Amino acid sequence: MxxxxxxxxxxxxxxxxxxxxxxxxxxxxxxxxxxxxxxxxxxxxxxxxxxxxxxxxxxxxxxxxxxxxxxxxxxxxxxxxxxxxxxxxxxxxxxxxxxxxxxxxxxxxxxxxxxxxxxxxxxxxxxxxxxxxxxxxxxxxxxxxxxxxxxxxxxxxxxxxxxxVGLFTPAEAASYLIAQLAAFGRRDDAVQIAGLAADLGHLPLALAQAAAYLVDLGLDCAEYRAQLADRTRALADLVPDDSGLPDDHRAALQATWSLSVEHADRLRPSGLARPMLHLASVLDANGIPVAVLTSPPVLRYLTDHRSVGSNGQSGLVGAEEAARALRCLDRLSLADHMTDSAHPRVRVHGLIQRTTRETLPSSVQDSVVVACADALTASWPKAEGDPALAQTLRANAEALISHAGTVLWSTGCHPVLIRAGESLGLTGLASAARTYFQDLYAAACQHLDQDHADAFTIRHYLITWQGETGDLTSARAGFVGLLADRLRTLGPDHPDTLATRGDMAALQGRAGDPVGAGEASSAVLKDSLRVLGPEHSQTITARLNVAHWTGAAGNPADAVTACEQLLADTSRLLGPDHLKTRAVRLHMAIWRGEAGDPAGAAADFERLLTDQLRVLGSDHPQTLSTRHDLARWRGKAGDPETAVSDFELLLVDQLRVLGPDHPDTLTTRHDLASWRGESGDARSAVSALEQLLVDRLRVLGPDHPDTLTTRANLAYWRGKDGDPAGAVVATSELLDDRLRVLGPDHPDTLTTRHNLARWRAEAGDPAGAVVAESELLADRLRVLGPEHPHTFSARHHLAQWTGRAGDPAGAASALAQLLADQLRVLGPNHPDTVATGGSLAFWKAELEHGDPL
Known part of the structure; x- marks a missing residue:
């Protein structure tokens, strides 16, 4: 040759x-x-x-x-x-x-x-x-x-x-489309070109055939994108037919992967690759957790839908076979099996997904959607301890919902719809959770009777997240309406009715009425004991709620006693390591500290942390939360330097495990800043809180209680850093917002009024502080009662500013009366009692000698 x-x-x-x-x-x-x-x-x-x-x-x-x-x-x-x-x-x-x-x-x-x-x-x-x-x-x-x-x-x-060989980069895809259109004398908007390239997943074949289709039909990119987004149009109708394919293409876009699917389905374990691709086609193209595609609901689907001609294989499909089916898809480049994270995932190109979905009869697609919904629900961790995983699961749920039609409402609200909303809230996106449940409730009203149990459940979640975003007024009204409907349809003794009453009581406490919350919780407990019995989970929760609101109403010692009694019962009924048992121990430690024994609280949290590490591991959110409480009470026990060190170490782990925007991470940043201030570095506290406020505004919004708390502490440390006049301005602005968001009787609103009086005194106006604190004391007596710690605090500060305003005798007299009440209520060793004794000695010395001792 x-x-x-x-x-x-x-x-x-x-x-x-x-x-x-x-x-x-x-x-x-x-x-x-x-x-x-x-x-x-x-x-x-x-x-x-x-x-x-x-x-x-x-x-x-x-x-x-x-x-x-x-x-x-x-x-x-x-x-x-x-x-x-x-x-x-x-x-x-x-x-x-x-x-x-x-x-x-x-x-x-x-x-x-x-x-x-x-x-x-x-x-x-x-x-x-x-x-x-x-x-x-x-x-x-x-x-x-x-x-x-x-x-x-x-x-x-x-x-x-x-x-x-992968996809075009965005720049390559846009450049290709521009050149293709220019070859036919066509120009288009650069933004629309980039958008079309992204819509087609930067796949070269899809771009080539789309460009030919655009030219043949005289469309521009925006018009084509609208057709592409129209799900009533099949992909086969949006590309040239076989006679008009560009660049000697062998097949139209929709037929490109069919042979690969056939090959994959013949690989061992035979008959599983095709149904596995069906499942993957309705989930997120950017990454589906392998755990979802090997979960029990998927295994059941694969067992029931194994492709015909699978060499006679039958029987239950196991997780190993499902994983091997994913590897078959990877071997044929129909999917990418990614192992570059803690949670392996599978990625399938969006056009492969679309062509797969368009081959499915509606009945088969419905069964695929339900199987994937069940799989997501089964795979979703109860504790949202991994924000990256939570985001991936939510993205998959969102993709699934977009393809589901009405099938997820066929027998009520599928649990995955609620779980996706819960996940938003539990990872700190309270406003997003509220919006999600608003939309979900609107959908429920379309698909279900308004008295359907699932519709009530969705309303319950909506109300809860209204409260979490700071909209207590809407939340209170929502619970009143929901309770009326549950009483009407379920009766007073139904567990859901009792749960609604319990949550209403909690909201009442959060809205500034801990006494009323305690009374309402006690009534729920009484009915739970009668209806459900003393050992039911809801009854145990009701007892814990009663203990909590007892402490919040100003009786922390009684709360400790109630928790000790409840702990004995939960340990006996549920075991020492059960979640509820550990929750009781946590509350017991908190109220022990609030009752005047911060060292005892720290010791309780040290023991609890040891058990959390053993039961849950070091990275579990509850373990991290316990470390946070331990650091806080170590600081309150008189060791702010250790608190700072503990919070610094905790923050490193929370950033790694939970991410920067998780509510617990933000709270740790807040407390770390405050304890740096308590350690003598007010300037550092101000700087850290300024940065935190930016993030809380971005993540939570301006009216979230945590955002308002950050503003309160920023004003406080600005005052401590030598700018009391600036603290007065900032606290005044905060008071306006807390009055609007929380109302005049909320404890945080009352505390803001106290802080404003304090900074007026520090700014040189003790007489103005006396007037403001006197008005505040009257409201605290009305709202909280005479023996609440905050009421005692108002009396203490009013006496102090009375003395600084030129009336040391009045200060000494008021402090003597306060000391007698604190000795009776709190005991001689409580830190507040000790502080009052010190202040009384100061003003007595001022009276006797003209100098403080």
Missing amino acids: SWPHLAGVVPRQAECFQHRGAVEALERAVAGGGTAVLCQVLSGTGGVGKTQLAAHYARRIWQEGAVDLLVWVTASSRESIVSSYSQLGACVTAADSSDPEQAASSFLAWAETTDRRWLIVLDDLADPGDLRGLWPPANPCGQVLITTRRRDAALGGRSRVRID
């Missing part, structure tokens, strides 16, 4: 060919191969341009005269490969082509020994097994280039370099 020689038809270069990263990767692989690595494998899903990359490379080295023989083989089947080799054998060795296998062997023998330079391109290799006995030989004069959708181990190793 004459040399050089070209065998087979090399595809013509695509219009507007993009010089992309994969071109350079191939050049590097060839240059680095030398004589050791003579085979390069371009691997990727259908439509990423593997054939075009191979043709570009082959054409270049042919034009440069770098090879004497260029062979282009369509390798879609063993028969095709043998046929091409046979023709070559006849050409280069005069082999008898009537015996294709023998002629093919003759060609390979020649290729192994010749000193002629050759390149064999095996395009679109469907199955590495087809090359058994047909691999081109390792000859320093030869080179092999393979394009394939497969990722089998047989395509790698020391003798072969696999180059993964």
